[in-house]
Amino acid sequence: MMLARTAALFALACVLGYAFNAVRSDGVSFAPVVVGNACGSASGEPTRAVLSLSAADAADAIEAGSVLLLDARSADAYARGHIDRALHLPCASANADAERALDRARLVSLVLVYGAGAEDARDMAEEVARRLGPTTRVSLVFGGYDALLGAGAPAESGSCERCGSEVVR
């Protein structure tokens, strides 16, 4: 009997929930929800275009300091090697990780985003630029990780368990 009452209460909740959702203007649409990730495709807002920076200029900027590096490659690639102090932030990162990285990015004057090649990190870079707004300069490193290494940027290796959210906190 108690189970029947519990089921009745749950059924009442379902009816009330769907009815209220139907009448409210800001109700939930039943289309599949896009998981909010670091690239924020669920936001629907236009991204901000970013300029590419040559690997040599990027390496100079890293040496000069006040730069935050974001590595948009896969976790395996990051673990094999990444630019010194770069945070691992691929598009698949959770929003919480992205927000923490952006909190750090707001403290620097330049954010450099790099991927494995010339263009693969562009989505990430544009999303970071959109979220940071015009006050922080965001650039995509042309040529990505290999080009940065070739330009003499310092590298280190290690798994993502030592980076990303752990480092950003």
Next chain:
Amino acid sequence: MNRLFAPLNMALRLGLAALFLFAGLSKLAEPVGFAREIANYQFLPALAPHLAVVLPAAEIVAALGLLVPSSAYRRAAALLAAGLLASFSVAVISVVWRGVNIDCGCFGSGSGEISGLTVLRNVCLTAAALYLVFADRDEGSAASPPSDGLGDGVGAERARPG
């Protein structure tokens, strides 16, 4: 003996009701954001919009059910609350287990990250709700009507035919 536990039962009931009411209303205020929080769990994402509609309403119904005079419906509401909390516990344990770093969404947006403490809190709340399911039953089995002013006991319910 049952009278000794009446203040504890009342406190747990009111506490759970307040918590569920607050959680339900918080989620109801921002349904799209809550749907996204659910989808972030990466746990049956296709159900996220439906859960975002049903869960706040279920929490509010459970909260109000915990406050009604009829102990039969209070116990049913406590069981509903326990079921919800057990489901939430499974979800947060799964997130902690998989190492997914997301916000809890327990009280709508900005509820903070999921951690071991979130799991512990949910398990404790589930235990409290289950305790209420059985505590009300014991309370009602006393010969005299319950003195906490919350109405009929289970003994009275049992005496009814059907």
